[in-house]
Amino acid sequence: MIEAREYNGKWKIPDVDVSFNGTLTFSAKLGAELKLFGSFKQSFFDNNCKKIIIGETNAGRITLLDSYHRKTSSGKGIVTEIYEPSIIFEGISVLEESQLYFSSVVFRAHNLFQWFDSSDINITNERNNSKCYSINYQSRENIEFSFRENTNGFISFDAPLTTNGVNNRIELYEQAYVSFHYPRSTIYNEILTDISRFISFLTLVTFEQSYPTSIVLLDENETSKKLEGKSFATIKCIYKHTRYSEKHKVRKSWHHLFSYTDISSIFAQTMENWFDLHEEMESVIMLLTNFFKNKYLFSEERFMECIRAIESFHRISHENNKLPKQKYKELVSQVKMNSTLEGEDLKWLEAKLMGNEPSLGKRLEELINAYQNPFIEKNFTEKVCRDAKNSRNYYTHFDKSSAKKALQGAELSDLTRKLRGLLISAIFTKLNIDYSIFVEKLHDRLD
Numbered sequence: 116m117i118e119a120r121e122y123n124g125k126w127k128i129p130d131v132d133v134s135f136n137g138t139l140t141f142s143a144k145l146g147a148e149l150k151l152f153g154s155f156k157q158s159f160f161d162n163n164c165k166k167i168i169i170g171e172t173n174a175g176r177i178t179l180l181d182s183y184h185r186k187t188s189s190g191k192g193i194v195t196e197i198y199e200p201s202i203i204f205e206g207i208s209v210l211e212e213s214q215l216y217f218s219s220v221v222f223r224a225h226n227l228f229q230w231f232d233s234s235d236i237n238i239t240n241e242r243n244n245s246k247c248y249s250i251n252y253q254s255r256e257n258i259e260f261s262f263r264e265n266t267n268g269f270i271s272f273d274a275p276l277t278t279n280g281v282n283n284r285i286e287l288y289e290q291a292y293v294s295f296h297y298p299r300s301t302i303y304n305e306i307l308t309d310i311s312r313f314i315s316f317l318t319l320v321t322f323e324q325s326y327p328t329s330i331v332l333l334d335e336n337e338t339s340k341k342l343e344g345k346s347f348a349t350i351k352c353i354y355k356h357t358r359y360s361e362k363h364k365v366r367k368s369w370h371h372l373f374s375y376t377d378i379s380s381i382f383a384q385t386m387e388n389w390f391d392l393h394e395e396m397e398s399v400i401m402l403l404t405n406f407f408k409n410k411y412l413f414s415e416e417r418f419m420e421c422i423r424a425i426e427s428f429h430r431i432s433h434e435n436n437k438l439p440k441q442k443y444k445e446l447v448s449q450v451k452m453n454s455t456l457e458g459e460d461l462k463w464l465e466a467k468l469m470g471n472e473p474s475l476g477k478r479l480e481e482l483i484n485a486y487q488n489p490f491i492e493k494n495f496t497e498k499v500c501r502d503a504k505n506s507r508n509y510y511t512h513f514d515k516s517s518a519k520k521a522l523q524g525a526e527l528s529d530l531t532r533k534l535r536g537l538l539i540s541a542i543f544t545k546l547n548i549d550y551s552i553f554v555e556k557l558h559d560r561l562d
Contacts, residue, residue: 116143116326116327116328116329116330116352116353116354116356116359117143117328117329117359118143119140119141119142119143120139120140120141120174120203120353121138121139121140121141122138122139122140122170122172122173122174122177122205123136123137123138123139123172123173124136124137124170124171124172124173124177125137125170125171125172126139126149126151126168126169126170126179127168127169128155128165128167128168128169129167129169129210129211130210131155133153134171135151135152135153135154135155136151136152136153137149137150137151137152137153137170138150139170139172139177139179139200139203141203141353141355143355143356143359144355144359144361145355146199146354146355147179147199147200147201147203147353147354147355148185148197148198148199148200149168149179149182149197149198149199149200150195150196150197151195151196151197151198152193152194152195153194153195153196154187154194154196155168155196155198156184156187156196162184163184164181164182164183164184165179165181165182165184165198166180166181166212167179167180167209167210167211167212168182168198168200169208169209169210170208171208174205175205175206176205176206176207176208177203177204177205177206177208178203178204178207178208178209178215179198179200179202179203179204180200180201180202180203180204180212180215181200181201181202182198182199182200182201183198183199183200183201184196184197184198185197185198185199201354202303202352202353202354203351203352203353203354204303204332204350204351204352204353205350205351205352205353206348206349206350206351207348207350213302215302215303216300216301216302216303216334217297217300217301217303217306217332217333217334217350218296218297218299218300218301218333218334219294219295219296219297219332219333219334220294220295220306220309220310220330220331220332220333220352221292221293221294221330221331221333222292222293222310222327222328222329222330222331223290223291223292223293223327223328223329224293224313224314224317224325224326224327224328225323225324225325225326225327225328225363225365226317226321226323226325226365226366227291227293227317227325228272228289228290228291229321229365229366229367229368229371230317230320230321230368230371230374230375231272231291231374231375231376232367232368232371232374232375232376233376234289235252235253235254235255235272235274235289236250236251236252236274236287236289237250237251237252237253238250238251239251250287252274252287254271254272254273254274255272257269257270257271258270258271258375258382259383260382260383260386260387261383261386261387262309262386262387262389262390262391263390263391263394264298265298266295266296266297266298266309267295267296268293268294268295268296268386269293269294269296270291270292270293270294271291271292271294272289272290272291272292273289273290273292274287274288274289274290275287275288275290293310293313295309295310300334303332303352306332307330307352309390310327310330312389312390312393314326314327314358315393315400315401315404316386316389316393318358318404318407319372319403319404319539319542320371320372320373320374321366321370321371321372322366322370322371322372322407322556322560323363323364323366323370323407324358324360324363324404324407324408324410325358325363326356326358326359326363327356329351330351330352330353331349331350331351331352332349332350332351332352333348333349333350358407358408360408362409370560371556372539372553372556372557372560373548373552373553373556377552378548378552381547381548384547385546385547385548388545388546388547389546392542392545392546395431396427396428396431396432396542398423398424398427399424399427399428399431399538399542400542402420402421402423402424402427403421403424403535403538403539403542405420406420406421406535413527413528413531415510415527417531418506418507418510418527418528418530418531419507419510419511421531421534421535421538422475422503422507422534424538425475425478425479425482425534425537425538426475426478428482428538428541428542429473429478429481429482430472430478432545433478433481433482433485434473474504475500475503475504475507476500476501476503476504479496479499479500479503479534480496480500482537482541483496483499483500483537484496485541486537486540486541486544487540487544487550487554488533488536488537488540488541489536489540489554489555489557489558490532490533490536490537490558490561491533491536491537499530499533499534502522502530503530503534505517505520505521505522506520506521506522506527506530508520508521509521532561535561536557536558536561539557540553540554540557
């Protein structure tokens with residue numbers, strides 16, 4: 116998914132016999148582009164997205180999904196079109212998206228191997244003798260876990276050996292892979308969602324944006340038919356990942372909030388908890404991990420994202436009503452019955468009576484008291500809650516009368532850092548990860 120690719124061949128859309136020559140290119144930064152020497156358009160104004168495009172290429176069969184028309188050109192009697200496919204499936208041809216079911220996936224991810232913070236390569240040599248040495252590699256055992264509906268996960272390791280060059284250069288490149296094995300064939304987009312959920316965990320614990328670097332899909336039952344004497348075909352899934360950037364660094368253990376070793380005894384349970392939590396708090400985790408796309412850039416929107424994440428977290432995991440629902444309904448009904456207001460005035464009153472949720476200040480106070488964090492001292496709780504409330508109100512409505520109460524610049528950035536630390540601490544606590552494991556690194560990373 117991060118390697119540049121080029122496919123040359125013939126391309127067509129389902130239920131149409133005519134095919135056209137064309138070239139498909141892919142880069143991690145720019146995504147996919149199909150340059151077609153011909154036209155799929157049914158009319159001059161037909162710029163519709165092509166749900167499926169099928170290719171017979173120098174690399175075999177290709178299926179392109181959701182290809183958006185970008186340009187049509189003509190000259191010297193030749194018509195060319197450019198499409199931008201969303202996803203490339205290399206190794207398969209299907210007529211409908213509904214055929215893209217798979218029972219397992221294997222993928223690699225940025226900083227995955229680094230999170231395990233160890234090597235299985237052992238090099239020995241005689242002292243002061245560069246002419247005699249040995250290299251030994253023994254892959255460690257798979258790490259197993261499971262999540263939702265008996266989906267089995269494995270993390271495996273290998274170190275492919277290559278020799279090349281005029282001087283017999285040897286490369287031994289250690290890698291880690293994640294595999295998901297589903298109890299039944301699963302539509303591709305649900306598999307990609309599970310990959311994204313794992314990537315979010317890896318991003319959070321390494322404190323650096325991660326992304327898949329390769330994805331290989333397999334199905335033993337439907338999509339890939341086994342030929343006699345041959346193994347099942349593997350399908351490469353290639354697309355431009357929204358979180359990919361060359362600026363995201365390879366991070367060693369000292370940059371991580373904690374390593375695999377720190378939670379090895381509870382890793383399987385942590386993974387199960389994480390997938391459950393992600394399903395329950397998807398909006399919270401997405402808002403939180405947006406920070407890692409460019410963690411050195413600050414703006415008021417970063418503060419507002421953090422506030423929305425905190426409100427969502429509290430709404431899901433804590434009591435979300437100031438009064439019990441039934442008592443609140445009775446009080447509202449009583450107020451309306453005793454009111455003499457009519458028409459627009461009554462509508463105004465009804466709108467004012469629709470607020471049974473706690474305020475942002477109250478939510479923050481409860482979270483600060485409920486979760487340990489290295490940023491907000493209890494005696495500063497009131498000030499943090501007040502600053503967060505005033506700043507949120509201003510950056511929501513931009514009312515000039517409230518501008519003086521809102522924090523700006525470095526002060527707003529510092530407040531956002533504290534709130535982000537509180538939220539990360541709360542999420543790790545929800546995963547039953549001991550506070551002592553991550554507190555020091557979390558403080559250092561956000562300081």
